[in-house]
Amino acid sequence: xxxLLLFAILLITTETALVSRFPALLRNFRYQSLCLAxxxxxxxxxxxSPELYVIAGLLFGLKVLLIPHLFDVLIKRIGASEQVGxxxxxxxxxxxxxxxxxxxxxxxxxxxAAPAYLTQATLGIACYITLTGIxxxxxxxxxxxxxxxxxxxxxxxxxxATIIPGGMPFFVEIALFFDILVSVMIFGLFIYRINAIxxxxxxxxxxxxxx
Amino acid sequence: xxxRVGTINALWHFAIWLAALFLLAKVGAGNLxxxxxxxxYVDALSALLILTTATVTFAAALFSLSYIAADLAQGKISPxxxxxxxxxxxxxxxxxxxxxxxxxxxxxxxxxxxxxxISSFLVGFYNTKHSVEAAWKYLIICSVxxxxxxxxxxxxxxxxxxxTGLKSLNWTVLLASAGQLNPNLVKAAFIxxxxxxxxxxxxxxxxxxLPDAHSQAISPxxxxxxxxxxxxxxxxxxxxxxxxTACCGAPFYSRLMLFFGLFSLAVACIFIITQKDLKRLLAYxxxxxxxxxxxxxxxxxxxxxxxxLLHLFNHAVSKALMFxxxxxxxxxxxxxxxxxxxxxxxxxxxxxTALLIGSCxxxxxxxxxxxxxxxxxxxxxxxxxxYLIGGLLLGxxxxxxxxxxxxxxxxxxxxxxxxxxxxxxxxxSWLSYGFLLIFIIGLGIFIPNVLRQSxxxxxxxxxxx
Numbered sequence: 111x112x113x114l115l116l117f118a119i120l121l122i123t124t125e126t127a128l129v130s131r132f133p134a135l136l137r138n139f140r141y142q143s144l145c146l147a148x149x150x151x152x153x154x155x156x157x158x159s160p161e162l163y164v165i166a167g168l169l170f171g172l173k174v175l176l177i178p179h180l181f182d183v184l185i186k187r188i189g190a191s192e193q194v195g196x197x198x199x200x201x202x203x204x205x206x207x208x209x210x211x212x213x214x215x216x217x218x219x220x221x222x223a224a225p226a227y228l229t230q231a232t233l234g235i236a237c238y239i240t241l242t243g244i245x246x247x248x249x250x251x252x253x254x255x256x257x258x259x260x261x262x263x264x265x266x267x268x269x270x271a272t273i274i275p276g277g278m279p280f281f282v283e284i285a286l287f288f289d290i291l292v293s294v295m296i297f298g299l300f301i302y303r304i305n306a307i308x309x310x311x312x313x314x315x316x317x318x319x320x321x
Numbered sequence: 322x323x324x325r326v327g328t329i330n331a332l333w334h335f336a337i338w339l340a341a342l343f344l345l346a347k348v349g350a351g352n353l354x355x356x357x358x359x360x361x362y363v364d365a366l367s368a369l370l371i372l373t374t375a376t377v378t379f380a381a382a383l384f385s386l387s388y389i390a391a392d393l394a395q396g397k398i399s400p401x402x403x404x405x406x407x408x409x410x411x412x413x414x415x416x417x418x419x420x421x422x423x424x425x426x427x428x429x430x431x432x433x434x435x436x437x438x439i440s441s442f443l444v445g446f447y448n449t450k451h452s453v454e455a456a457w458k459y460l461i462i463c464s465v466x467x468x469x470x471x472x473x474x475x476x477x478x479x480x481x482x483x484x485t486g487l488k489s490l491n492w493t494v495l496l497a498s499a500g501q502l503n504p505n506l507v508k509a510a511f512i513x514x515x516x517x518x519x520x521x522x523x524x525x526x527x528x529x530x531l532p533d534a535h536s537q538a539i540s541p542x543x544x545x546x547x548x549x550x551x552x553x554x555x556x557x558x559x560x561x562x563x564x565x566t567a568c569c570g571a572p573f574y575s576r577l578m579l580f581f582g583l584f585s586l587a588v589a590c591i592f593i594i595t596q597k598d599l600k601r602l603l604a605y606x607x608x609x610x611x612x613x614x615x616x617x618x619x620x621x622x623x624x625x626x627x628x629x630l631l632h633l634f635n636h637a638v639s640k641a642l643m644f645x646x647x648x649x650x651x652x653x654x655x656x657x658x659x660x661x662x663x664x665x666x667x668x669x670x671x672x673x674t675a676l677l678i679g680s681c682x683x684x685x686x687x688x689x690x691x692x693x694x695x696x697x698x699x700x701x702x703x704x705x706x707x708y709l710i711g712g713l714l715l716g717x718x719x720x721x722x723x724x725x726x727x728x729x730x731x732x733x734x735x736x737x738x739x740x741x742x743x744x745x746x747x748x749x750s751w752l753s754y755g756f757l758l759i760f761i762i763g764l765g766i767f768i769p770n771v772l773r774q775s776x777x778x779x780x781x782x783x784x785x786x
Contacts, residue, residue, distance in 0.1 A: 282427030
């Protein structure tokens with residue numbers, strides 16, 4: 111089951127490189143977060159840990175329901191176009207994502223010894239998501255797409271945290287969720303401001319400061 | 322009303338400064354290691370950073386008095402926004418004080434993330450096109466960086482868990498079991514940490530957000546960003562560095578710090594020479610000084626570490642003074658474009674004099690404090706047999722010093738091109754300049770015993786004893 115979910119995460123992440131519209135990008139983020147929540151649920155069941163149940167619930171509530179909803183509202187409010195705006199076209203993005211995947215795989219293989227295949231795969235895919243998130247942030251021009259890229263990156267970090275038996279210390283994890291929520295709100299606020307001042311959210315045109 | 326809030330704010334930060342001084346005398350000079358409930362931990366290194374933060378924050382609180390009043394008078398901000406400023410100022414300072422007090426690496430991460438989130442509002446404070454652009458870059462780039470740092474923290478936890486079965490993010494625990502960790506895992510984790518926190522610490526080539534954010538922020542806050550926030554992030558790297566050194570020996574860590582340090586110096590050098598904006602010039606100079614500190618850490622001898630930690634404090638006070646002066650100039654001239662500013666010593670005698678002394682100190686002329694710490698750093702390179710590094714340091718310092726002298730000579734002397742508004746010097750800037758100059762000149766002449774003992778104790782902490 112864990113393998114299946116990991117494979118699903120791998121597919122979803124790869125597909126984000128091909129996406130060029132916000133609703134699709136958001137949907138990908140939603141599905142990825144859902145898989146992550148389910149993985150955490152599996153771990154909670156395996157280790158009979160009530161703390162992990164709480165975390166799986168929080169993942170579901172925050173990253174599958176609340177944050178995507180906030181983005182939906184934001185997109186409607188500022189009336190932005192649905193295009194994420196591509197610096198690189200989707201084919202090149204996909205190729206780059208593939209290269210990053212190889213890199214992540216080699217990285218995980220070098221760090222985790224042979225018999226722990228599940229840990230190895232989890233770390234590899236976590237690293238892959240993190241790198242792909244950054245790739246999206248660099249190669250998409252709209253401010254919103256950058257924030258979603260950042261959230262994907264964070265999903266990668268959360269996935270990496272599942273390789274620690276029992277997860278991260280409970281209070282740290284709770285505080286992390288709080289932090290993510292606050293940062294998403296602040297990002298949203300700044301997107302409003304950018305939209306109000308520049309009348310667009312195209313980051314490639316924010317080039318007033320140089321040198 | 323605003324004036325009273327500002328005065329209370331300044332008094333409150335003075336009280337904090339006294340407390341920080343007391344803490345340094347007690348913990349630093351006594352070389353104590355205190356911890357409370359596993360969550361908080363203080364040793365000489367933290368006490369030193371707390372004093373640095375408190376010094377710059379208090380000076381910034383003093384300078385805010387007159388700066389905010391002038392902004393109000395010019396109609397740049399509303400009274401409500403001024404109150405909002407003081408609230409953000411205190412939240413920001415609070416988050417920075419939290420960083421050196423925390424034992425838990427997860428919460429340390431959070432405190433640093435919190436500093437970014439809060440200060441982004443202070444960077445975008447004026448809500449102009451430029452400031453919002455700078456705030457956005459700052460938020461996005463530092464958030465990516467900090468996410469990578471979290472990845473590193475998770476790898477560290479995993480390394481600890483898989484080696485000892487302990488599930489803890491407390492760095493005292495991590496240090497105690499450093500010998501048993503898997504070195505490869507620790508090295509990989511540290512790369513993430515270094516890239517992550519290095520982004521926030523402004524180490525080149527991860528510095529691209531820094532000149533924008535530091536030049537667009539409201540000036541008292543620019544001083545806090547350049548003077549202490551960069552060092553908060555560096556502090557996190559240092560804490561991990563102690564563990565890495567204990568786990569896989571010094572060379573790995575040293576080489577990385579040397580590389581980033583020297584690279585930062587080179588990048589800063591190029592941009593300082595070609596700079597056209599006063600506040601950006603100071604921001605690039607911060608990259609230079611962070612690079613110097615990183616080189617000192619990388620050299621890793623007691624002398625070099627002593628110099629690096631002393632430089633950390635010296636740069637904080639000198640750069641704070643420079644940003645206050647630049648803020649005052651920007652307010653009076655209505656621009657921070659270097660080509661439009663000249664004759665500051667004539668037009669604004671007090672600010673001009675403070676800037677003249679400050680820029681000489683920043684370049685590294687004796688008897689400025691920076692001269693002493695740079696002298697320690699360069700001698701440490703030669704004493705340690707690193708002749709190439711010592712030579713490079715001297716060369717870059719000379720070129721950067723020349724460039725700064727050229728830029729500041731044009732700004733400070735000559736005839737004012739435009740007649741600046743409000744030439745009368747308000748009390749807030751007098752006080753803040755005076756307070757900082759005590760350290761800038763004083764530490765160049767002699768280092769008090771308390772500070773010397775604390776620095777030595779902090780060097781001991783860095784060397785893992």
